[in-house]
Amino acid sequence: MTSGTTEYGILVAVDGSSAAEAAIAWATREAILRQSPLTLLHAVAPVVVGWPVGQLYDEMPGWQKDSAEQVIEQARQIVARSAGASNPPEVHTELVYANAVPTLIEASKRAALVVVGSQGMGAIGRALLGSVSAALLHHAHCPVAVIHGDADQAPDANAPVLVGVDGSPASDAATALAFEEASRRGVDLVALHAWSDVGVFPILGMDWQDRESKGQEVLAATLAPYKERYPDVHVRESLVCDTPTKWLIKESDHAQLVVLGSHGRGGFAGMLLGSVSSAVAQSAKVPVIVVRQ
Structure with missing residues (x-):
């Protein structure tokens, strides 16, 4: 089901949102179940400057880097909290200065599972997935888990x-x-x-x-x-x-x-x-x- 190697193990997209927090919490529990490493990946979209028109910063600006490091640290804290009394999984972090969708699609070639949060839920015809999760469902190279709900709310362990x-x-x-x-x-x-x-x-x-x-x-x-x-x-x-x-x-x-x-x-x-x-x-x-x- 996967393409290439799976050195990422379970790869979870993090961006500091509540949807991503739920994804991190679930991915942590799944990594413990699978005895798999967990990779927290945060993609920072490049900043476009006004002149010359359309030019991108070659390197991540300091203010973006500081914010991104906070997102990664917050994600690590969610992993620790979600693991609870269990032995936490081996955790790796990756900070990428690029757009999230192509970055995650490429990274999915080296993952056993990609986990993303869902942005929105409701009746059929009204529900809208986030742009990242929707794109991964169509283009990822490995299975994709879409997570709804509260980050601290574990599913019924006895349910099928x-x-x-x-x-x-x-x-x-x-x-x-x-x-x-x-x-x-x-x-x-x-x-x-x-x-x-x-x-x-x-x-x-x-x-x-x-x-x-x-x-x-x-x-x-x-x-x-x-x-x-x-x-x-x-x-x-x-x-x-x-x-x-x-x-x-x-x-x-x-x-x-x-x-x-x-x-x-x-x-x-x-x-x-x-x-x-x-x-x-x-x-x-x-x-x-x-x-x-």
């Missing part, structure tokens, strides 16, 4: 992991990660497949029983190899005839983590995970990991 299944390669990669996360946490895995992406309205000539049977086949084929690999994970299968986004968001209320593929097969029988993953990442209240193929 939820994964969306549609039989596509990206969905298979998400299923692999979801089993790994459920096993690591010692919780159940809920595997949801929506065998219609147009809702529950009847369509003339549609064989609903056949569609449902094929949906069961997709679930069975996708889950079988991972059930064998992770016998400790109890799997609860959920098959629904409705739009996948609606049910994934609904079921996320009872989960501690949602894992989705970045793109699905499309068409009537498949979950359109390109749009589904973005909508769920926008609207779910729990962390959402989106896995690229």
